[in-house]
Amino acid sequence: MGVIKHQSIRSTLLIYIGFAIGAVNIVFLFPRFFSDTQFALTRLLPEIAIILVPICTLSTVPAISRFFPYYASHLKDKENDMLTLALGATIIGFSLFVLGTLFFKDAIIKANIEKSPLFITYFYLLYPNVFLFSVFGVFESYSGSRHLTVFPNFLKELVLRLLTTVLIVLHYLSWINFDTFLWLFSLLYGVLLLALLVYLRRHKFLYFNFRISRVTRRLLPKMATYSLSLLGASLFTLLANNLAPLILTSSKGLQDVAYLTIAQYMSQLIMVPQRSISAIGLPVLAQAWKDKDKDKIEEVYVKSSLLQLTYALFVFLIIWSNIDSFFQLLPPNYSVGKYVVLCLGISKVIDMGTGLNSQVLSTSRLWRYDLYSSVVLLALSLPLNYYLINHFGLIGTGYATLLSMLVFNTIRYIFIWVKFGLQPFTMSSVKAIGVALVAYFGCIWIPLAIHPFVDIVIRGILFLAIFVTLVLAFRVSGDITSTIYSAVNKIRRRQ
Incomplete structure (x- = not known):
């Protein structure tokens, strides 16, 4: 767990710095320098690309993590195919x-031309987005299997957002028009991909072997079955998590997608540690x-x-x-997303608190159940999102996500407990919840200050002080305690 803890801490810090830059882009720059529909389009294109990555990679990304230990233990690097x-x-x-989009082109246009004509105008930009997302995902997974996770996170979370800021500024200065902005925005993952290839090459891990190895001949049937099964699981999960923007686009228009984007961005802050912990934990679990x-x-x-639950409660x-x-810092019309943040935030805490349940399942002998539970998630999300969005509007996306994620994680939790005798909760989990609630009620009594930014700083510092003090006093997590004391000792030595 030491490797996971140290790399996850570094990755998490990088991701949070990236999210801070992303917050400037999404909260301050995009809403002010672009129309609501233009802003929504810059969110919709990459979100669709993320959904399509499992199809375009034929789900080989999780297969790399699952089967790489067998390749590494039987083949030299240059023989690894x-x-x-x-x-x-x-x-x-x-x-x-590509063939699928050409075949269904008329249906796609018909579904979106009335409410979201801008999406149809720039539909062709899906191709570079999807291709570059997919190839980067393959090399990112390969890098993670080599236990090199910090640099890909640095590229994806920090460099990507800095480059986006540069493009926004260039557009604001009228040095590039909106067409050029979208083209450059869609090619950013190409820059990240080149950097990752150079990084792997310098570490002498970038080899392409076009001969079929003995390991592949032995494992290919099992790998194909695994990849195609997880293709469904990954696609169902991603569809379930990203249905709302698609339904809003066709039923309400791109404007509501812009408002949802802000709420989703705030809730995604909660998920930051999971992204680094899961990337590092997956090869460890596979081994x-x-x-x-x-x-x-x-x-x-x-x-x-425990780590994810503590982080999630703290951030949420x-x-x-x-x-x-937060919403006072935005244009007034964005405040409709307030209670969407509440529902999405609670759903993320539930998802984080149940630990690496997906990774435990996908690397085990019962990996097919990862697919079955994902089918349940999609079966819940699709009708819930469709019904609740049409009846309640934007807040319906929050209700649908909360209900579907609660059922989804409960099913996985019970299955892992029954089949493997494993369950993630301890008395420390209860302590983490208690500490978080005390810190919350200890700071909400502060009245609003003159400026919302000042209010955020004051409440944030007070919440942090109460939370950290209680985490240390009640010994909620040994990993968190050792990390805090280690950081304090480093600061003292520098002084």
């Missing part, structure tokens, strides 16, 4: 996507299942749950205690 296979599958998958090391699996499962409650001040 796994990366070549994954890239070949991606080219095939992307070709199928532990290969070695039949149940103690290691339980350790990762329990500790990841610090956001919610300042929610009115």
